[in-house]
Amino acid sequence: MRLRHVTPAAALLAVLCVPAQAQTRDISRDTLPANDGWAAYGTGTTGGAAADDAHVYTVTNRAELVRALDGGSDTPKIIKVAGTIDANTDDDGDHLDCADYATGGYGLKRYLAAYDPRTWGSARPSGPQEDARQASAAKQAERIVLPVGSNTTIVGLGDHAVLKGASLQVKNAGNVIIRNLELRDAYDCFPVWQPNTGGLGDWKTAYDNIWLTGATHVWINHVTASDKGHPDAEEPSYFARNFLRHDGLLDITNGSDLVTVSWSRFTDHDKAMLIGSSDTATADRGRLRVTLHHNEFDSVVQRAPRVRFGQVHVYNNRYVVPEGSEYRYSLGVSTESAVYAENNAFTTPSHVEVADLVKSWNGSALHQSGTLFNGYPVDLLSIYNAYNSGSERDLTADVGWTPTLHGPIDSAAVADREVARGAGAGRIP
Template identity: 80%
Template sequence: MRRLLHITLGAGLLAALSVPASAEGRDLSRETLPAGDGWAAYGSGTTGGAAADKAHVFTVHDRAGLVRALDGGSAVPKIIRIAGAIDANTDDKGAPLTCDDYATGGYDLSAYLTAYDPRSWGGAKPSGPQEDARRASAARQAERVELAVGSNTTLVGLGSGAVLKGASLQVRDADNVIIRNLDLRDAYDCFPAWQPNSGGLGDWKTAYDNLWLRGATHVWIDHVTVSDAGHSDADEPTHFGRNYLRHDGLLDITNGSDLVTVSWSRFADHDKAMLIGNSDTATGDRGKLRVTLHHNEFTSVVQRAPRVRFGQVHLYNNRYVVPADAHDFRYALGVSTESAVYAENNAFTTPGHIEAADLVKSWNGSALHATGTLFNGFPVDLLALNNSYNSGSERDLTPDVGWAPTLHGPVTSAEQADRDVASRAGAGRAS
């Protein structure tokens, strides 16, 4: 073990000489969340792995090195610097793995589609040899791509070219985590499951979020870019009359996660971008799911930017861009059970067929504070529009969300934020 550690650290030192470890002379890996910067600054704040000793500072170049540094999600303070592009779908020697490499037990997509065609199988949940084989194949991929991030960890990209492809980073039951300056892309599920009763018409269920906070506390996510880059779901075929989805969420914050700040990040080219709170019946989430989202860009996303249940979410100075050719846009802000979203000074740019009333949708939600909104360059009252047009919502919303944010930086105008976020949000732009 000591020999392996020595080799890993040696490679890291060499990489640090050739790849900048800082932005404008600052070492990002030792930085902590500034005081007052959103909900993650509450209480003890968020310091990640800043206390790591030299033996727990790693520079990694491949999946094997990343797995060793993560140490199974251990809580030992650690700093992990990612140099270059890492593909999670690789074997222990770094050779690429395809979906065929994970398939086992006789799994075959054509056979799966034949076995569970609703015209012959009906509406029952899939079971039998092909479903068993799909599950076994999915487990093989999960073993490769699901990577646990433990407490007291800083995970940071070096320079402007740090990419983590195909991975599902999972911060589960962990505290005090920082993830910065990373391009997280294409958490591609090789083995989606058919759910015949989902949504009334059935749907394909995928397994992996690029980044999933589950029972996580004090987490700072900053200057990340998260997308489906490389494999667009729009390019996937249709099976059983439904798009054969390969991706789940970009960032999901669920299962009692709390005290999270997401800043200066870019979420792009995806359907369901961000879910905060995963179930209407998860009443244990009450008093948790406190999240701040500021100076982020949501571009070419269909929905969930974010969708919120239960949580007190401060949403300020974010930029939303819907492209001209977007014909599947559903909504931006989802107001769900007992959510308390405090939105201020956010900017939206959309094509002409999308109206301001389309930006909000509610399911069992009752409140939304929304002020300072800019829509295609003009100020609008999102709450009044939602209540007037009832854009897919079940009830009128009240502006009283029962709280007001106190932990935040300067809140600029939506116009200023739109310019700032366009030029500074995303991986490789930390400064």
């Protein structure tokens, strides 16, 4: 082998040009540490750590990513994302916008005219424009829905690995790791009007940045998820309702189980995280066991998380509500949920009260301890019950279980500082 001579100046330049993350250890074969939340239960979570060299990929565009995912196959694989990948691209890598997906005569103005409640009424949309919307939505889904199979690790390279416009979907698969990756703007070009939702009707969107459905043993770590690029707050209103383009940042539904979400950032979004999709999904009993620790929820309006049925450990998380931003609640206690919240820190403007942090729909239990609210210790449970006395049933502290799978639990004050410094993509030590 011939060795190329490198001058000292060239060697120095090469070192200076290497991103800081590239000089750190290879994290692609990391597995979930023991006792790190529910995903460590039983066999633990190893992702694609067993992949042979032929199934280790570095991908730089959508086409390469799709080939590496292999249709959601169960073959052990490691996928390293380099740079920014746009899911809204054709096979040649050219960007696609909503007009490129529209088909069958679909047009937003025509859709709005067809289903205006003043003339259409409260029936579900049907007919030519709804058929065209569905066909157009299917064309977009073909490009942006990316199935993730069992025994897969997806990891970002360096400090700025980005997947935009995509919906990663772990469907009926297990043993998956997603780390060090920014996921932004899973933008739905074709929301559907639902006249009977919430009494006034609402727009329903189709895509989460990450959707776990029937998934087991999943570790999501140092991920940043947001609507960056197309915030819903800047969208117009139609039929007196915000024309939403995004669903959840991370939804965990349909019997998903044994999930750990850690050191991640969820930001600039309305409904961030849904755990359990329906009050009637009684098959979820005994599942939806999820751990959320050392995550930041910044400028999130609601669902951080909202829980049905699941045993969910929420500890050492940081919640930030900026001045002037919309806010409804953080912890949603819904049907048969069992949320165990420890040492979480909330920073809010003056119009947000302690009782606003929790919302209950048919839920009856919430364990909480060590909570900080704007730097002061508070008892969420007693304040919630006092504030809602006479209007909603009281919540009890007995959730029927005590978490055992976790590392050291810091005080809320310490966690607040550490999460501010260390959560999100590009921040793996």
